Structures are given as structure tokens and as C-alpha cells.
Amino acid sequence: MILDTVIYQHITLWNLLAVIIILAITALIIKIITLNLKRTLSDKLRKSEIEILLRVVKYIITVFAIIAVLPFLSIDLSGILLAGGFAGLVIGFASQSVVSNLVSGIFLIIERPIKIGDEINIENTEGFVEDIRFLSTIVRTYDGVYVRLPNEKVFTSTITNYVADIARRFELKVGIGYKDDAERAIAIINETIDSHPFALKDPFPDVFVNELGESGINIIIRAWAPTSEWSDVKKELLWKVKVALERGGIELPYPHRVIWLEKK
């Protein structure tokens, strides 16, 4: 029969067909399970958590499929383990950094200092985490550039996660003229902050005279905003404070210098 035709050593055409069928069924099972998991869990888990779960499920099913396929290819598992011991030693030496990245990747997934979508800074690479893989972490920088960071580097570096907490403080610096009333300026600034919905009521904003500068009095504004709104609130408030101060008759000084000319 044609299926009994030997194509390589002990492997028949039937064996090859069985392998293809098993792998195809595995791919189908993976597709069905991942699709259903996505559908079921999309409301309940974060996207990053679903991605990790799907990947683990995918790897487990694939390992089972490979084990199921091996007898059809006349590959003895005990032989593989024996050969694997020696090969493992050789590969181990050759792939130290791969293993190190893999282990770091596992620890990153367990410790979770960053999640997919987080805004981070790792070793001067700033942007959004696009993916956390077993060997590397993918960051999309603010200008849209793809950066692949080996997990070992991520794990051993200082990670700044800008969105790990729910609220974040921002600081603005505003200058007023020497002839202006700083207390009145502070009152106007406080009113402006209070009128912004996302400048948080608590922790209470801090507005104070910080410095008697060369061109004017420098006032520092420190306020908190929900992390998701931080950037918008900071930008909006700076302009609103400027407009409110000008409307209140407070001068925003340009750098200037008073020069005395001596008459001889």
C-alpha cells in the first residue's frame, strides 16, 4: 500500500501523514482555545495578562503535540534525554546569554515591574511597552521607533515606570514682576488649579514663592493629577495660569536688566 512506503529510514508515508495531521489538529486546538480564552477573559483580565496566559497555553499544547509526534518519527525519548544531557551541556555553554535572558524574562513576568502598555524609561529608552517576550522586551519610543531590549538588561537596569501609580505630581514655574503682589498671584493660581477637574483636591496643591530671580519673583506650583491625565493637566494648567494671572493684572516679566548711566 502506498502509505507503507518508507520515505526515510523507518519513517513511512503514513507516519509523515500522521505527524502532519497531529500538528494541524494542534494548531486548530490552539486557535480554538486562544480565541475562546480571549473572548471569555477580555472583560475580566488586562490585555497584557491575557497575552501571557495565551502564550503559556500555546507553549504547553505545543510541547504535548511534539511529544505525541515523536514516536511517529521513530525518535526514542530516552535516547533524546541521553543525547540531550551532552547536547545540553554544549548548548548551555554556547547559549548562556539566551538562558539568562529567558530566566530574566520569567522573573519579569512574575515580578511585573512593567506591563504591556506602560509608559517607561529603561536605560534612557523611553516609550511604551509593546510586548514582554520570554527573551526580550519590546518598547515603542515616543517617536514611534521599535526598540528591542534583552530581558537580562531590563531586569538588571533601573526601571522607571511612569504609570505604575494612579496619581502623579507635576511642577510648574511661573514668574511675576517685582511690583506685583505675590500673595494675590498665589490666590489666583490656587483658584485656577481648583477649577481644573483633574488637578486633584487631595493631595492638596502647593503654591509658593521659590526664588527672587533676576527678572522677577519665581512661583512654584506643585499639584497632583491622575496618571492617565497627568500630561494633559500639566499642559492645560500652565496656559490657564498664564491667562488667569494676566487677567488679574499680574505682570509676567520678560528677562530684563536695569542699566544706570552715570552723567559726567
Place this chain on the structure above:
Amino acid sequence: MYGTYDYGLTLEKETIKLNVEKRGDLFIYRREAQSGISEKILGPNKNRIMIHPIEPLTKPKQVTRFLEFAIDPIFLDPESKKSIFLKFPIEIGVFVVSEMTTEVLDTFSLNTAKYSLYGTPRSGVITRWSKSKIFSGIPEMNPLREGVVYLTIHNSTREFVEVSKIVLDGSKMILYFGDFVGTKVKMNIISLQVAETSCIDEPLEKGMIKALDLFKAKGLPVIGKYEIKGIGDVELRVFLMEWGLK
């Protein structure tokens, strides 16, 4: 203004102008209020429009599901119970209702919002903040802007406790409306710094209508659902105030 309407409605109240008019084969929803203009195209099927009060959690943008009421400090005797009324801001929800489903069409507010942080940036929650006086009865209010919370505080401790803030999960709040908008909330003080707040599904007066649940209509997941054997799924409406009561 609250109620159920057919397409073709035209409503004008305070600064709100709202209508659904036919344009060709389609219907156009248009709403004007101080917060801006919203215009949406509706399908040709004649569904119904429901306008209900909703929790003040969507404007200017939904960033939280927690509400915080700041009140003048109130001292509670050991192992005592006290009931008070508080005002709180509300938003207005416009829903489109078919025989099959309910969908949020628009939300708007006549109030200006303010947000705050309860707890620490690490593990606290962002809250929609509002300040209220304490009332001993149902106060006068504008149902398009404000609602009333009937708050029962139970001090379970053997100490005097001072309370000046109440934080609760607004997504679990159940609003009722009639001549006014109201809801019931319970606060159980466990220690000097910790209390549990929960929303109660009961009208303040007979004949009040239960408002549509914004979070259910939006299809948002109900967080904190647990199962009791023999009863089935029960929604957990309790929020633990673990970051202090003042």
C-alpha cells in the same frame, strides 16, 4: 425631564436643548448643554429614548468609579447609629432602548467636576470629589444637578469616631428618581481608621423609579461578584475605606 420618550422628542430645560429628529431615512440625536454639543446618527428603526439620572462618573472623562463626599466633621458616639442626608452631584444619561438591549447614547452634566485621591498613589483610588452640607431631612435641590444620599452610619467601635469623608464604589450605586433623585448608602465603622460603605437598592420614597444602571448599559464588567451556594451570583457592593475617615 427624566422619563421615556419616542423618537421625535424635543426637550428644553435650563441650558439643555435635546431632540431626536428625522432626517431622510435616519434619525439624528442632538443635545446642547453648557458642557458642549453632542450629535449622533441613529438607525432607521424607531426605538425609544430614556433619560435618567446617572452616577457623576463620566465627565469630563471617566477616570474612576469611586465617589467621595466631603462633609463637615461629625462625631459619633461609641456603638451608635446615625442617619443623615447629603447632596451629591449627578449627571444625566441618555439611553436608546430597543426590545433586545439598552445602550448609552450620551451623558452630560450641568456641574463642574473635581477629582481627588483617597489613599496613597500606590494603592489608593482616584475619587470624584464633592462637598456637601449635612441635612436632617430631604433638602431642596435641582434634580437635573443634584441628588440626595440617605446615609446611615453605624459606629461599631467602642470609641468616639470622627467622620469627614465617605468613599464608595459609585458603579454599585442605585439611583431612584421622582420629584428628586435619591439613593441609600450604609457606612459601617469597623475601627477608628476603617469603615465599610455599601450601596442599598431601595428607594427613599414610595413610587420612585429605579434609574438605569450606566455600568450595565455600557457593558462594563461587574467587579467584585462572588457566588453564594444556593443563591447564585451576588454582586458585592461593599467598599473598604482603609485610608481613614477624615
